[in-house]
Amino acid sequence: MAIRITGIGIVSAIGLSVAENLDSLVNGKSGIGPVKYLEVDRDYLVGEVKCSNEEFADRLEVKTKSASRTSLLGLAAAREAWGKNRENSQLRTGIISATSVGGMDKTEGFYRNYLDKNNPDYHVLKYHDSGNTTEIIAAELGISGYINTLSTACSSGANAIMLGARLIEQGKLDRVLVGGTDALTNFTLNGFRSLMIYDDQWCRPFDDSRSGLNLGEGAAFLLLENDKSSRISGSTTICCLSGWANAADAYHQTASSPDGKGATLSIQNAIALSGLSALDISYINAHGTGTKNNDLSESMAMLNVFGDNLPDFSSTKPFTGHTLAAAGAIEGVFSSLAIQHGYIFPNLNYKTPIAETGLVPCTELQTWEPVLAVLSNSFGFGGNNSSLVFSVNKWND
Amino acid sequence: MYINAASTISHQPTFQNSGFSKHIESLETDTELMSPDYKAYIEAGLLRRMSKILRMSVAASVDCLKQAGIEQPDAIVVGTGLGCLQDTEKFLTNFLTIEGLLPPTSFIQSTHNTIAGQISLSIGNHGYNMTHTQNTLSFEHALIDTFLLLGEGNNQILTGAADEYIPFLDEAAEHLLPASKLNLTSGASFFVLSNNQSEKSLAKIKDVETIGLVGNIDAAIDTFLSKNFLNVSEVDLILYADFDAPSSMVSNAYQYFNEHYQANSILVNYVRLSGLYPTNSAFALHYAVDKMQQHPEIKKVLIMNGLNKINLGLTLIESIEA
Numbered sequence: 001m002a003i004r005i006t007g008i009g010i011v012s013a014i015g016l017s018v019a020e021n022l023d024s025l026v027n028g029k030s031g032i033g034p035v036k037y038l039e040v041d042r043d044y045l046v047g048e049v050k051c052s053n054e055e056f057a058d059r060l061e062v063k064t065k066s067a068s069r070t071s072l073l074g075l076a077a078a079r080e081a082w083g084k085n086r087e088n089s090q091l092r093t094g095i096i097s098a099t100s101v102g103g104m105d106k107t108e109g110f111y112r113n114y115l116d117k118n119n120p121d122y123h124v125l126k127y128h129d130s131g132n133t134t135e136i137i138a139a140e141l142g143i144s145g146y147i148n149t150l151s152t153a154c155s156s157g158a159n160a161i162m163l164g165a166r167l168i169e170q171g172k173l174d175r176v177l178v179g180g181t182d183a184l185t186n187f188t189l190n191g192f193r194s195l196m197i198y199d200d201q202w203c204r205p206f207d208d209s210r211s212g213l214n215l216g217e218g219a220a221f222l223l224l225e226n227d228k229s230s231r232i233s234g235s236t237t238i239c240c241l242s243g244w245a246n247a248a249d250a251y252h253q254t255a256s257s258p259d260g261k262g263a264t265l266s267i268q269n270a271i272a273l274s275g276l277s278a279l280d281i282s283y284i285n286a287h288g289t290g291t292k293n294n295d296l297s298e299s300m301a302m303l304n305v306f307g308d309n310l311p312d313f314s315s316t317k318p319f320t321g322h323t324l325a326a327a328g329a330i331e332g333v334f335s336s337l338a339i340q341h342g343y344i345f346p347n348l349n350y351k352t353p354i355a356e357t358g359l360v361p362c363t364e365l366q367t368w369e370p371v372l373a374v375l376s377n378s379f380g381f382g383g384n385n386s387s388l389v390f391s392v393n394k395w396n397d
Numbered sequence: 398m399y400i401n402a403a404s405t406i407s408h409q410p411t412f413q414n415s416g417f418s419k420h421i422e423s424l425e426t427d428t429e430l431m432s433p434d435y436k437a438y439i440e441a442g443l444l445r446r447m448s449k450i451l452r453m454s455v456a457a458s459v460d461c462l463k464q465a466g467i468e469q470p471d472a473i474v475v476g477t478g479l480g481c482l483q484d485t486e487k488f489l490t491n492f493l494t495i496e497g498l499l500p501p502t503s504f505i506q507s508t509h510n511t512i513a514g515q516i517s518l519s520i521g522n523h524g525y526n527m528t529h530t531q532n533t534l535s536f537e538h539a540l541i542d543t544f545l546l547l548g549e550g551n552n553q554i555l556t557g558a559a560d561e562y563i564p565f566l567d568e569a570a571e572h573l574l575p576a577s578k579l580n581l582t583s584g585a586s587f588f589v590l591s592n593n594q595s596e597k598s599l600a601k602i603k604d605v606e607t608i609g610l611v612g613n614i615d616a617a618i619d620t621f622l623s624k625n626f627l628n629v630s631e632v633d634l635i636l637y638a639d640f641d642a643p644s645s646m647v648s649n650a651y652q653y654f655n656e657h658y659q660a661n662s663i664l665v666n667y668v669r670l671s672g673l674y675p676t677n678s679a680f681a682l683h684y685a686v687d688k689m690q691q692h693p694e695i696k697k698v699l700i701m702n703g704l705n706k707i708n709l710g711l712t713l714i715e716s717i718e719a
Contacts, residue, residue, distance in 0.1 A: 100508055111489045122572035129479055129675075130509070131532035135707070139610055147609030147708075148538045151480065151509035151530045159527065166545045190492035191504035248473070248517040248526040254505050265523060381505065382514020384526055 001273055002242050002394055003165045006235035007223030009080025009179075010333045011073050012320045013047030013216050017080060022337055025345045026365060030319050032202060032214050038105075038184050045202060046184055047216025047321025049073060064136055068103035068127045071136040073219040073326075074181030078137050081221035082177060087142050091174040091229050094146030095138050096164050097221075098156030098180030100325040102130035105183040133181065146173060151325065153380030154287075155246070156180050157220070158328030158388055162244040164224045174229040179221030180329035188215055188324065195254065203290035203322075205315035206299070206361045208352040213289045216321020220329035222336065237393045239339040242373070243274025249383030255293050260301030262385040267305045267375065270387035280373050281311050281389070283344045285331045286361070287377040288315020289322050298377060299357040311375075312362040314347035328378035328386065335374040335390045342370045398547055398590045399598040399717075402464035404457040405683045406433065407584040408672050413460065418687040423669040430562075430583050443519060446502055448483040450561035453585035454512045455519050458555055462520070465589035465597060471551035472525035473513050474542050476535030476558040478675020480509035483563055512559055525551075531609070533638075533702060536679040537710035540590075540605040547592045557587030558676035582672025586679035594717070600686045603713040611709040614649050615657065618701070621711045629658040633695045634688065636667045636681045638704040650701050668704065678702040678710055689716050 010017070013031025014024035024031065032047045056072040057065050060079065064071070074097055087093065106124040113120035126132065134149045146167070150159045157180030164178035182188075192198045192215060199212035225235060247269065249262025256263065271278055287298055295315075302310055316334050323330055338344060347361035373391040380386075405411040408428045409421045430453070435444055438456040447455070454475070462470065488503040505511075510528040517526050525546065529538035536558035543556045562583040570579050590602070604625050608617045622629065637650035654662040671680035678700055685698040695716065702710030 108489060108493075112493055115490065115493055122569055125569050125573065129532050130530045131478070131535070134531070135610065144610040144612065145608055148529060148531050148534075148607070150528060152513075152526070152528050153508045153510055163527075163542065163545075166549070170545055170548050172541075172545075186492065187489065187504075187507075190499060191488065191501070191507070194492075194499035194501035194504055196501075246525045246527065248514070248523050250517045250521050250523055253511065253514060253518065262523065380510070381508050382510045382526070383517065384510055384514065 001169065002240040003168050004225045004230050004237045005222050005239050005241055005336055006225050006230055006237055007081040007083050008238065008333045008336055009077040010220040010330060011049050011076045012218035012323065012330055013049060014319050016051060025319060028346060028348065030348055032321050040186060040189065044189055045200065045214045047214060048184055049217055062140060067136050068133060069105045069183035070099055070101060070103060070181050071133045073183060073217065074133060075137045075140050077179060077181065077219035078141060078177055078221040081223050082141055085233055088232065090232055093143055094167065094173045094176040095134065095143045096148045096150065096160040096176060096178045097134040097137060098150045098160040098325045098329065099130045099133050099182055100151055100153055100156060101182050101185050101188060102133050103127035104185045104187050108185055108187050152384040153382060154324050154327055155378040155380035155384045155386040156325035156328065158376065158378035158386035159246060161222060161241065161329065161332050161388055162246060162386060165241050165244055168224055168226050175223065175225040177221050177223055179219065180326040181219030182217060182324040182326045184215060184217035197291045199290060202349050203318055204349040205288035205290040205317055205347060206295050206354060206359065207350045208354050210290045210292060210295060212291055213322045216323040218320060218323045218326050218330055220326060220333045222332055237395065239336050239393055240391050241388065242391045243270040243389030245269030245273060246386045249385055251383055254381050256297035256379060258297060260297045260304060262383050263298055263301035263377065263379060264304040266385040266387040267301055267377065270389050274389040274391065276373055276389065276391065278306050279309055281375050282371045283338055283374045284311055284313035285335050285374060285376040286313050286315045287379045288317055290317060294379065296354060296356060299354060299359050303357065312344050312366065314345055314362045316345055318348035331376050332388060335376045338371045338374050339390055339392055343367055344371060398544065398592060399594050399601050400588050400686055401591050401595055401597045402461045402589040403599060403683045403686050404461040404464065405584065405586040405680060406453040406457050407431065407680055408582045409670065411683065416687065416691060418684050419691055421670055424580060424672050426580050439519065448481060448506060449583060450481055450512060450559050451515050453583065454559045455515055457557065457585045457587040458516045461587040461589055462555065467553050467589065469520065469522055470524065470553045470555035470589065472546050472554045473516050473522060474527045474539045474554060474556045475513040476529045476539035476676050477509055477512060478530065478532045478535050478560050480530060481507050481511050482561055486563055486565060533675050533705040534607045534609065534708050534710045536676045537605050537607045537702065537712060540602065540712065543590050552591055552593060554590045555587060556590050557585065558679035559585035560674040560676050562674065580672045582674055584671055584674055584677060584680050586683045598717055600689050600717060601715050603715050605712045608709040610707055614709055615653055617709055618653055625713055629654060629660045632662060632697050632699045634698045635662050635664050635701055636685055636698060637664060637701040638668045638678065639666060649703050682712065685714050
C-alpha cells in the first residue's frame with residue numbers, strides 16, 4: 001500500500017505552524033507549562049496552544065466568529081495542510097477530522113451558567129456536536145461532499161488518517177484532508193484527574209518514575225492524494241502512508257491489557273499491510289502518555305513485535321502534552337517530518353528504564369541516519385488501538 | 398452487501414418483533430423507550446454501570462449476532478450523533494458542583510466510542526472497532542465504512558447506530574427551535590452485514606452516499622439514482638426525514654419525486670415513526686427491511702435523510718430477488 005502525503009499542517013503547544021513545531025522538536029523545547037488561556041480553578045501543567053480564541057479568529061479571518069476553540073485549532077492546521085489547493089470538479093475531495101471534546105470548551109461554560117441560572121446562552125450548543133467542528137472547517141475551506149468525523153478517544157486522529165487512506169485505496173476519493181483537533185477543557189482536565197492519572201509534574205513517558213500524563217491541545221491535518229490527484233494538483237509528495245490497522249483490546253474500558261494484546265495486533269497488522277518487515281522500521285513514535293498502564297502495555301507490545309530488534313523509539317508527548325483526538329494526527333505530522341528531514345526526535349524527561357522491561361527510548365535528537373519508515377501508535381479508551389506506518393516517497397518524484 | 402440480521406430498540410415495539418412495520422403508527426408524544434429485559438443480554442456486572450445508550454446498543458448487538466448465528470464479527474462499526482449524553486451531562490454536573498475527588502465512571506463512559514468499546518468488551522472482540530459521529534449522517538458514514546471493510550476481505554460486520562434522549566435536550570430545543578414541537582426520542586439499531594448471501598439474508602444495501610454541506614439536493618439525487626442505473630419510477634418506497642416540514646407536501650422528497658418527476662411515489666416520513674434523534678435513519682433501514690419482508694412487491698427503497706438541512710444521506714436498499 002502507498003498513499004501520497006502531500007501537505008501537512010499543525011498547531012500545538014510547540015508552535016503555530018509546521019516550521020515552528022519542527023524548530024521546537026529539533027531544539028528540545030517543550031510547550032508544557034502552567035495554564036495561561038483556559039479558565040481553571042486549580043493549577044495544572046498543560047500543553048496549551050499559545051494563542052487566544054480572539055487572536056485565532058482574527059488570524060484565520062473565520063466567518064463563524066463564535067466557533068469552538070476545537071474548530072479554530074482544526075481550521076488553522078487544516079488551512080496549512082490544504083495550502084493553495086482549490087476545489088476541482090475533476091477530483092473527488094473529502095475531509096475527515098477527529099475530535100473527542102468537540103465544542104465542549106463552549107458547552108462547559110454554558111453549563112456552568114445553566115447550573116447557576118445565570119442567563120446561559122443556548123446558542124453555543126449549536127457548536128457542541130463533534131460533527132459541527134468538522135463542518136465549520138469544511139465550510140471555511142470550501143469542501144463539500146464527504147465530510148466525516150471520528151471519535152474513538154485518544155486514537156481518533158490516527159483513525160481519521162487510516163479511514164482517508166482506505167477511501168482512496170478503494171477509489172472512493174481522489175484526495176482527502178485527514179486529521180484531528182481537540183481544545184483543552186475543564187471537562188478533560190477533571191476527567192483525567194478523577195482517574196488519578198494526571199501528573200502535576202512534567203510527564204515522563206517510559207520512565208520508571210512516570211505517574212501520569214499532562215494534557216495538551218492542538219490540531220494537525222495531512223493531505224492524502226492518489227496519483228491522479230497529485231498529477232492534477234501538481235503537488236510534491238512528502239512521504240507515503242503505507243500501512244494502517246485498528247484492533248480492539250477488549251480488556252477494560254480504560255486500562256490496556258498487561259500483555260498489550262490489542263496494541264500488538266494493531267502494530268503487526270499495520271506493518272504487514274505496509275509490505276515492510278519489522279526490521280525495516282527506523283523509528284517508532286510511541287503513544288507513550290506517561291501513565292503507568294499505557295507505557296508498560298505499549299512496551300510489552302513493542303517487545304512482542306520487535307523482540308531483540310527494537311528500533312529507536314520515543315514519545316513526543318513531553319513536547320506537546322497529550323492532545324487526545326489530535327494526538328494521532330500531530331504525531332502523524334511528526335512522523336512525516338522525521339522521514340522528510342531524517343530526524344529521530346528525543347523522548348524528554350526520561351532518566352530510568354521501566355523495571356519490568358528495561359527499555360531505553362531515544363533521548364537525544366538523531367540526525368545522522370536516513371529515516372526510511374516510521375511506526376506511529378495511538379491507543380484510546382475502549383481498548384481502541386491504532387498503528388500507522390509512514391515511509392519514504394517510493395516514487396522519488 | 399447483504400443484511401443478514403437486524404435489531405432495533407426504540408420507542409416502538411421493534412425489538413424481537415418481526416413484522417413490526419405492519420403495526421406501528423405515528424409515534425405519540427411523551428412515549429418511553431421500550432426496553433427489553435437487559436439482563437437477558439448483558440452480564441450483570443457490566444449492566445450495572447451502563448447508561449441507556451450503552452444498554453440499548455449492547456442488547457441490540459447481542460440480539461443481532463444471535464439472529465445471524467455468528468459469535469464474532471470481523472469488525473464493529475457504530476454511528477452516533479451526540480454520543481453518550483447521559484454520562485457527559487453527569488460528569489459536567491459533577492465537576493462543576495463537587496469539590497474534591499470526583500468519581501471517574503461518568504467521564505470514562507462519556508466518550509463516543511464507549512458504545513463500540515462496550516460491545517467489543519461484552520463479546521470479547523479484537524477486530525476493527527470504529528465510531529463515526531457526523532451528526533445526522535453518522536449512521537450513513539458507518540455504512541460507508543462497512544462497504545470499505547467488506548472490500549478489504551472482511552466478511553461479517555456488526556454495524557449500527559445509537560443516540561439517547563436526555564430531558565435537557567427538550568430545554569435546549571425549546572430555546573433553539575422555539576417554533577417547533579419536537580418529539581425527541583432514543584433508539585439503537587444494529588445489523589449484521591456481509592458480502593455473502595445466506596438463508597438468513599433479509600435484503601441488500603446497494604449503495605450509500607453522504608453529501609455534507611449539500612448545495613443542490615435534486616442534482617444529488619439525480620446523480621445517485623443514475624449511478625445505480627435507476628429511474629425515478631423504479632423506487633417503490635421513499636423513506637424521508639424532514640422534521641422541519643410538518644406536512645410531506647413541502648418536503649424535498651415530495652418535490653423531487655412527485656412534483657418534479659410526477660412519479661406518484663409512496664413517501665413515508667420516518668421521523669414520525671421513530672421520533673427524532675440524529676441517527677434515526679438506522680431505524681428507517683430496519684423499517685425498510687421489515688416492510689420488504691411483509692410486502693414482496695416492494696423491491697427498491699430509498700432512504701432520503703434530510704434531517705439536517707445542510708446534509709443529505711442517501712441509502713438504496715433492494716430486496717433479495719431484485
